[in-house]
Amino acid sequence: MFRSMLVRSASPVKQGLLRRGFASESVPDRKVVILGAAGGIGQPLSLLMKLNPLVSSLSLYDIANTPGVAADVGHINTRSQVSGYMGDDNLGKALEGADLVIIPAGVPRKPGMTRDDLFNINAGIVKNLSIAIAKYCPQALVNMISNPVNSTVPIAAEIFKKAGTYDEKKLFGVTTLDVVRAKTFYAGKSNLNVAEVNVPVVGGHAGITILPLFSQASPQANLSDDLIKALTKRTQDGGTEVVEAKAGKGSATLSMAYAGALFADACLKGLNGVPDVVECSFVQSTITELPFFASKVRLGKNGVEEVLDLGPLSDFEKEGLEALKAELKSSIEKGIKFANQ
Numbered sequence: 419m420f421r422s423m424l425v426r427s428a429s430p431v432k433q434g435l436l437r438r439g440f441a442s443e444s445v446p447d448r449k450v451v452i453l454g455a456a457g458g459i460g461q462p463l464s465l466l467m468k469l470n471p472l473v474s475s476l477s478l479y480d481i482a483n484t485p486g487v488a489a490d491v492g493h494i495n496t497r498s499q500v501s502g503y504m505g506d507d508n509l510g511k512a513l514e515g516a517d518l519v520i521i522p523a524g525v526p527r528k529p530g531m532t533r534d535d536l537f538n539i540n541a542g543i544v545k546n547l548s549i550a551i552a553k554y555c556p557q558a559l560v561n562m563i564s565n566p567v568n569s570t571v572p573i574a575a576e577i578f579k580k581a582g583t584y585d586e587k588k589l590f591g592v593t594t595l596d597v598v599r600a601k602t603f604y605a606g607k608s609n610l611n612v613a614e615v616n617v618p619v620v621g622g623h624a625g626i627t628i629l630p631l632f633s634q635a636s637p638q639a640n641l642s643d644d645l646i647k648a649l650t651k652r653t654q655d656g657g658t659e660v661v662e663a664k665a666g667k668g669s670a671t672l673s674m675a676y677a678g679a680l681f682a683d684a685c686l687k688g689l690n691g692v693p694d695v696v697e698c699s700f701v702q703s704t705i706t707e708l709p710f711f712a713s714k715v716r717l718g719k720n721g722v723e724e725v726l727d728l729g730p731l732s733d734f735e736k737e738g739l740e741a742l743k744a745e746l747k748s749s750i751e752k753g754i755k756f757a758n759q
């Protein structure tokens with residue numbers, strides 16, 4: 419009752435916050451930085467983060483075209499102040515004071531390419547951006563979107579270690595798009611309301627390293643083994659499906675911006691002390707023998723609060739888990755080696 423009176427008398431932004439469980443005086447200031455903000459993902463992600471009432475300062479950085487994106491997004495009448503930064507000389511200013519840095523900087527795939535084919539260009543971009551993060555905002559959470567995520571996350575970890583700033587609780591590979599796809603495809607075959615469907619996705623973010631756990635989907639839809647296999651394959655190939663449909667004009671941007679915004683929102687809620695925020699993410703992990711692994715993660719005031727274990731797997735998922743380990747291990751090692759060259 420008190421809350422609903424507060425909601426009615428507050429400004430639209432505050433109303434949103436109050437509905438989400440925040441008393442108006444307790445909403446902290448949060449600076450979010452997007453590196454690669456003028457790109458295919460960066461632009462819609464900038465829009466979605468501008469709509470997020472948990473953000474007080476939105477810093478948009480790219481090597482080109484950021485002033486236009488910042489001016490455009492900055493006219494939207496929501497809480498955050500927007501600033502745009504372009505070029506290396508301004509990277510430090512863009513990052514200073516960040517609570518959360520989201521990285522969709524780098525080249526996307528064209529048909530016929532694997533995510534690993536992006537390594538040669540994107541590894542260097544992520545390395546340089548990570549050096550700057552270590553220097554200007556070592557306390558920030560980092561959400562890595564740039565592919566190949568299975569290698570770019572280990573690259574960032576190694577760069578942070580070299581700088582003496584590594585905190586494994588603060589580095590995340592964004593695998594939320596895999597979860598978004600698994601939910602959509604599962605609901606589509608099960609006649610369930612997609613908004614109520616949950617499906618954990620574990621492993622990594624490339625081909626067979628993406629392992630949706632449909633046996634743990636909720637609600638359970640009792641699909642045939644053949645259908646579960648087909649849904650698993652479609653989730654694993656979801657990125658390629660979009661790359662082929664875009665026919666040379668890039669990869670997933672809109673669904674990725676949505677997924678990136680969801681994951682960033684979860685990180686901000688965790689930082690703000692909202693309890694029981696659990697999302698799948700590719701993080702430093704001991705739940706398998708691999709040093710990085712995507713699984714459910716409880717988010718809190720310091721980033722990762724707990725890496726949850728895999729839970730019971732079906733025989734099909736157990737096979738998938740064993741099958742993905744060699745590729746994921748080699749992608750992780752490739753990233754570590756690159757960062758230490």
Ligand SMILES: NC(=O)C1=CN([C@@H]2O[C@H](COP(=O)(O)OP(=O)(O)OC[C@H]3O[C@@H](n4cnc5c(N)ncnc54)[C@H](O)[C@@H]3O)[C@@H](O)[C@H]2O)C=CC1
Pocket residue numbers: 453454455456457458459460479480481482522523524525526527536540543547562563564565566567592593595596623668669670671674
């Ligand atoms: N993790 C995931 O689930 C997904 C990851 N991706 C990956 O996200 C990345 C970006 O994809 P798109 O936005 O479609 O590409 P894009 O080419 O449209 O945009 C990339 C942006 O990064 C900028 N950029 C390049 N070097 C930079 C640097 N050193 N600092 C800051 N910005 C820099 C470019 O100027 C460009 O604006 C790709 O690597 C893609 O594979 C894409 C979809 C899903």
Ligand SMILES: O=C([O-])CC(=O)C(=O)O
Pocket residue numbers: 526527533565595656657658660661669670
């Ligand atoms: O497939 C790609 O290259 C982009 C990506 O990671 C995805 O859409 O999952």
